[in-house]
Amino acid sequence: MAEENNQYTFEHETYRKTYWHTCSHILAQAMKRLHPDVKLAIGPAIDNGFYYDFDTPEPFSESQLEELEAEMRKICKEKLKLERFELPRADALAFMEEKDEPYKVELIRDLPEDAVISFYRQGDFTDLCAGPHLDSTGRVKGNGIKLTACNAAYWRGDSSRKQLQRIYGIAFPKKDELDAWVAKREEALKRDHNKLGRELEYFTTVDVIGQGLPVMLPKGARVIQVLQRWVEDEEQKRGYLLTKTPLMAKSDLYKISGHWDHYLDGMFVLGDPHDETRECFALRPMTCPFQYQVYLNRARSYRDLPMRLGETSTLFRNEDSGEMHGLIRVRQFTISEGHLVLRPEQLEEEFKGCLDLAKYCLGTVGLLDKCTFRFSQWDPANPNNKYEGTAEQWELAQATMAKILDDLDVTYTIGIDEAAFYGPKLDIQYRNVYGKEDTLVTIQIDMLLAKQFGMEYTDADGQKKTPYIIHRTSLGCYERTLAYLIEEYAGALPAWMAPEQVRVLPVTDRACDYAAEVARRLEGEGLRATADYRNEKIGKKIREATLEKVPYMLVVGDRDMEHQTVSVRHRSGEDLGAMSQSDFLALLQDEVERKCIK
Missing domain, CATH: 3.40.50.800 (Anticodon-binding domain)
Known part of the structure; x- marks a missing residue:
C-alpha cells in the first residue's frame, strides 16, 4: 500500500514525468496566448525536466522566457481541467488543419492506420498527445517553474528539415526545491566543460568547420595524448596486439557486418547509398569489421586464442544536431577500441579481464566511483528492425552475459532495447554536471558477426569452429572522458595528466x-x-x-x-x-x- 501511495508523489519517476509532461503543455499554452502565430511541434518530459519545440521566426530572448514563465504561472492559478478525447483519423487531421498546426498534421499522418489518436484539452488550448497528464493545471505549482534555455533543434532531428526553437524547463512542487536546483545548477555551470573547457583553452568549435567537430587546442590535445599513451601501454601489458586500420571502407564491408542495414542513418556516406551501379564508401562508425580482417589475414588455431586486438580509433557518427554538446556528444571522436576473438570456454575469463581493465582505467582517472552499470538487452518486440539473429541466439547471449555479471558480482540495471544490433552489452554509465547520463565504456558479447565474416579456428580436435567476439573499450571516448574530467576536477586536473604540470x-x-x-x-x-x-x-x-x-x-x-x-x-x-x-x-x-x- 505504501508503494501504491508513493506513485502519486514527485519522488516517483512516473508521476514526476507526468508532472513535467503537463508542464510542457502549460508552456505551449502560454506560448500560443502570447504568440498566436507560433507553430507547435512536440513537447515531451525528459530525464531532467521538459521541453517544447516551436516554429518561431527567431530565438527567444531571456526577457521573453521570463514573460512565458509568468504566463505559465497564471495558467497554473487558473486550475484548468485537462480532458482527454479521441478522434478518428480524418477528423483529427481536419481538427489540426483548421488550427493551422502543420507539424501536428504531419505527426497524425505518420501514425499507423490502427493508432488511437488522442488529444488533451485545457481551457482554450488543445494539443495532440498520447499522455498521460495531471488532471488539472492547478496541480502544478507556478512558483516552482523555471524555463532554463532556448536552443535550436531540427524538426525530427533531421538537419535537412526546418530549424525550430527548443525551450527547456524544469518544475518542482515546492519553491525551495526549485531554489535548491538553481543553486546546484549554478555550481554545475561553473564546472560545465563546455564553458570551462573553452575558458581554459582545451578546445574550441568553429562554425565553418561544423557542429560536433571540436578543434582540440594544445592543452586538450596534450591531455588526450597522455591518456592515450597510458592506455595503449596498459593494454600492451595485458596482451593486446596493436592495429591501425582505415578510416573508411566500401559499402561491401558494412553490408557484411550489418551496419549498412542497421546503422546507415548514423553514418557519413561518400556517394549515393542507394545507387547499386557505383562504388560507395562510408567513414567508419566502429572499428570491428576492420579489425576482423587482422584475424582473417591467415588461418587460425585454437592456440592463437584469445586474440586481443586494440586500436586508438578515430570514428565518425552522424549524430542529431540537437544532441550535440561540447565534447560529450560529437560527430568525430577518438576511442580506446578493442576486439577479443576467443573460444566459447574463454568468454567469462576474458570478459572479466575487460571489466577489470575498464575499472582500472576509470578508477585511475578518478571517475569510477560515480559510474553505474547497465545490462543493455534487446527488445523482443522489435527483432527484425534493429537486431540481427534469432530469438534463441539472443536468449543464449543474454543468459550467458547475465551469468557472467552475476558471477562477477556486478550490480546493474537492465536497459531494454539498448543492446547493439549484434549482441547484449554492459554499459558503464556516467552523468555530467547537469545529470544527463551517457555511456563511457562498453563491453559487448557477440555470438553473431564472426560467422557472417567467415571467421573460424581449428580446435584441438581438428574441427573448424566459429569463435565468439567481445567488443570493448578501456577508457571509452577520449573527448567525452576529457569533458567529464574537466567537470569532475573543475578544470584542475591531477598533475599526472595536467597539460602543464x-x-x-x-x-x-x-x-x-x-x-x-x-x-x-x-x-x-x-x-x-x-x-x-x-x-x-x-x-x-x-x-x-x-x-x-x-x-x-x-x-x-x-x-x-x-x-x-x-x-x-x-x-x-x-x-x-x-x-x-x-x-x-x-x-x-x-x-x-x-x-x-x-
Missing part, C-alpha cells in the same frame, strides 16, 4: 636564465614545464597560473639562484617553501608515477 616564475629579469635552466631540467626528465618571462609583478604571474589550474608554480629569485633552490607553491594556495631542484623533481615524479588524483 609546472610553471617557473622568475621574480626579476636576473632570474630568467635560471628559470629557463630549471624548466629545461624538468622537461628533460619528461615533465611538462614552462617558464613565464614576462615583465609582470610576481603576484600577477602567480594569480594567472592559479586561474589556469597549473598544479605547481616554482618562484625563483636571487636567493634561489644562489642556493640552486626553487620556492614551491601549489595551485591550492599552499606554500610548500624552498627546496632543492632534486627534491621537487622527486616530489612531482612520485606524484606522477603513482597517478595521484587528490
Whole structure:
C-alpha cells in the first residue's frame, strides 16, 4: 500500500514525468496566448525536466522566457481541467488543419492506420498527445517553474528539415526545491566543460568547420595524448596486439557486418547509398569489421586464442544536431577500441579481464566511483528492425552475459532495447554536471558477426569452429572522458595528466636564465614545464597560473639562484617553501608515477 501511495508523489519517476509532461503543455499554452502565430511541434518530459519545440521566426530572448514563465504561472492559478478525447483519423487531421498546426498534421499522418489518436484539452488550448497528464493545471505549482534555455533543434532531428526553437524547463512542487536546483545548477555551470573547457583553452568549435567537430587546442590535445599513451601501454601489458586500420571502407564491408542495414542513418556516406551501379564508401562508425580482417589475414588455431586486438580509433557518427554538446556528444571522436576473438570456454575469463581493465582505467582517472552499470538487452518486440539473429541466439547471449555479471558480482540495471544490433552489452554509465547520463565504456558479447565474416579456428580436435567476439573499450571516448574530467576536477586536473604540470616564475629579469635552466631540467626528465618571462609583478604571474589550474608554480629569485633552490607553491594556495631542484623533481615524479588524483 505504501508503494501504491508513493506513485502519486514527485519522488516517483512516473508521476514526476507526468508532472513535467503537463508542464510542457502549460508552456505551449502560454506560448500560443502570447504568440498566436507560433507553430507547435512536440513537447515531451525528459530525464531532467521538459521541453517544447516551436516554429518561431527567431530565438527567444531571456526577457521573453521570463514573460512565458509568468504566463505559465497564471495558467497554473487558473486550475484548468485537462480532458482527454479521441478522434478518428480524418477528423483529427481536419481538427489540426483548421488550427493551422502543420507539424501536428504531419505527426497524425505518420501514425499507423490502427493508432488511437488522442488529444488533451485545457481551457482554450488543445494539443495532440498520447499522455498521460495531471488532471488539472492547478496541480502544478507556478512558483516552482523555471524555463532554463532556448536552443535550436531540427524538426525530427533531421538537419535537412526546418530549424525550430527548443525551450527547456524544469518544475518542482515546492519553491525551495526549485531554489535548491538553481543553486546546484549554478555550481554545475561553473564546472560545465563546455564553458570551462573553452575558458581554459582545451578546445574550441568553429562554425565553418561544423557542429560536433571540436578543434582540440594544445592543452586538450596534450591531455588526450597522455591518456592515450597510458592506455595503449596498459593494454600492451595485458596482451593486446596493436592495429591501425582505415578510416573508411566500401559499402561491401558494412553490408557484411550489418551496419549498412542497421546503422546507415548514423553514418557519413561518400556517394549515393542507394545507387547499386557505383562504388560507395562510408567513414567508419566502429572499428570491428576492420579489425576482423587482422584475424582473417591467415588461418587460425585454437592456440592463437584469445586474440586481443586494440586500436586508438578515430570514428565518425552522424549524430542529431540537437544532441550535440561540447565534447560529450560529437560527430568525430577518438576511442580506446578493442576486439577479443576467443573460444566459447574463454568468454567469462576474458570478459572479466575487460571489466577489470575498464575499472582500472576509470578508477585511475578518478571517475569510477560515480559510474553505474547497465545490462543493455534487446527488445523482443522489435527483432527484425534493429537486431540481427534469432530469438534463441539472443536468449543464449543474454543468459550467458547475465551469468557472467552475476558471477562477477556486478550490480546493474537492465536497459531494454539498448543492446547493439549484434549482441547484449554492459554499459558503464556516467552523468555530467547537469545529470544527463551517457555511456563511457562498453563491453559487448557477440555470438553473431564472426560467422557472417567467415571467421573460424581449428580446435584441438581438428574441427573448424566459429569463435565468439567481445567488443570493448578501456577508457571509452577520449573527448567525452576529457569533458567529464574537466567537470569532475573543475578544470584542475591531477598533475599526472595536467597539460602543464609546472610553471617557473622568475621574480626579476636576473632570474630568467635560471628559470629557463630549471624548466629545461624538468622537461628533460619528461615533465611538462614552462617558464613565464614576462615583465609582470610576481603576484600577477602567480594569480594567472592559479586561474589556469597549473598544479605547481616554482618562484625563483636571487636567493634561489644562489642556493640552486626553487620556492614551491601549489595551485591550492599552499606554500610548500624552498627546496632543492632534486627534491621537487622527486616530489612531482612520485606524484606522477603513482597517478595521484587528490
